[in-house]
Amino acid sequence: MGKDRYRRQNLVKGFGKKGQKILASKQAVLIGGGGLGSNSANLLLRMGIGSIDIIDYDTIDITNLHRTSVFSEDDIGEKKASVLKKKLQPVNTDVHVKAINKKVTLKNIESLVKNADILIDGTDNIPLRLLINEIALKNNIPWIYAGVYETVGMVMAIIPKKTACFQCITPNIPLPKPQEIPVLGSLPATIAAIQCNEAIKVLIGKQPAGLIIYDVWNQCFDILDIKRNPCCPICGKK
């Protein structure tokens, strides 16, 4: 709808109408519709991804509102994925948005992600990310890891057979203590935006950056070039 919708984006060198056309042909699957996921869904939809499946079994509560986009007090008690679809779909009716109110498990993950061109991590725990990693690599699907803790966020594009995988980088990722994850409200939006930037780059064939680490207090980025671990049980030579 509306040929002018992406006019300003199509003026961007290195993206252009060609990038827009590629983006419109791609299917993203977003796992987790909270702090990171609500922001990522909003951005990918506005930029013109072809379709987006939003998977989350959880409901919205008052503690989600400080770090999410889209949700309001009226949505408390509603399913995150359904509310994201309801509120985001009218923003861009060219994008096919599907809400999947399910918990991602070992049993269902493959059927949920098999048609994806890219997986967007909106989860908040390491075991689920290790599962996403394993299935993404098995099915040759790139995925964009993102995580937030207090005032530090991390993003990495993981491309099967090209980059290190999540299993390779886990020694660089601090394990959160088994408690509520502390997070500054503005951080998930920052990190989701970086995550979407990496997703767009991967989808149009540009080189991803490595493990990006951002710290709010110092306003600084580190980018670590992490090599594939040849002994990695997931991406190493078997």
Ligand SMILES: [Zn+2]
């Ligand atoms: Zn690996």
